[in-house]
Amino acid sequence: MSRARPAFSVRGLTKRYEQTVAIEDVTFSVDTGTSVGLVGPSGAGKSTVLRILLGLVRPTAGTASVGSPGAAAGIGGGSPVGGMLAPRGLHPARAARDHLSIHAAAARVPDGRVEEVLDSVGLSGHADTRISALSAGQHTRLALATALLADPPLLILDEPAEGLDASARGWLQDFLRGHNRRGGTVLLSSTSLAAVVPMVDNLVVMSEGSVVYQGSPAKLRRGHPDRLVVAASTPVALATVLAARGYTDAVIRPDGRLAVADATESQIRDAAHTAGVRLDSVTADPIHPDRVLASLTKPRTTAPTPFAAPAPYPNHPVQQPTSYGIPR
Incomplete structure (x- = not known):
């Protein structure tokens, strides 16, 4: 190959x-x-x-x-x-x-x-x-x-x-x-x-x-997945059934709701039915890509500025064009 x-x-x-x-x-x-x-x-x-x-x-x-x-x-x-x-x-x-x-x-x-x-x-x-x-x-x-x-x-x-x-x-x-x-x-x-x-x-x-x-992008998103946030009568029981089905990325939040990655709403509802758990709500919690970017990076406090922008027309009437792949 x-x-x-x-x-x-x-x-x-x-x-x-x-x-x-x-x-x-x-x-x-x-x-x-x-x-x-x-x-x-x-x-x-x-x-x-x-x-x-x-x-x-x-x-x-x-x-x-x-x-x-x-x-x-x-x-x-x-x-x-x-x-x-x-x-x-x-x-x-x-x-x-x-x-x-x-x-x-x-x-x-x-x-x-x-x-x-x-x-x-x-x-x-x-x-x-x-x-x-x-x-x-x-x-x-x-x-x-x-x-x-x-x-x-x-x-x-x-x-x-x-x-x-x-x-x-x-x-x-x-x-x-x-x-x-x-x-x-x-x-x-x-x-x-x-x-x-x-x-x-x-x-x-x-x-x-x-x-x-x-x-x-897919690999990056796997580390920062969208989640469905579930209000359930017994979140621990629901998380146990989900884990048995391979959905192990489920976290109980401080408010008691279960945040689940990878599983669809229908899969969560099916797991809840099996566990005998009542679902009060299922809410999407998508993570915007720029939130992911912000978690990976931080802005410079003083960025290098070696490329000075040209003076505005008409003070600079003969502006040199930016390079566009023209042979030199």
């Missing part, structure tokens, strides 16, 4: 700014054809990792590769990669189509590709709208369109759900899954676990510059 090829790989990655450690000993890989979420609170080091992979920042120690084993990190490393970073690098006075045309020329892709990516992200109707008049969600779509101009198999996306409503997040999920089915690979970052869980196969959770969890 052949092993999956890594599309992105970092080993022992460390970046220091004078006395501040942005990231330390970060190690993970992303298999080709999958999507991985790099998740953590602001200041956890996610953007530093992405910028190192895009070749925009040099690590202090460790290695980062994009594409085939040993390939150099960055958009000039010989492996087609599209990047979408924050801030988005969009000039407010340009129309959406003009912005894409400039980047298409730099990337040496046909002019027709501009219309294709506008359509693919749902911005055809806003092609001639100035960027300053677009919503935050439309800024995100336009930045994604820019990253897609060269049709890269590898995508690095910083906060791709930023500004998107629920419907647009569903569209993004379908879009990225389609990219995976075509053999493409995605590494995306977010401060919200809930925002990325539907889009990814695996998670890398960072806190204070270090990795604190790696694995599937």
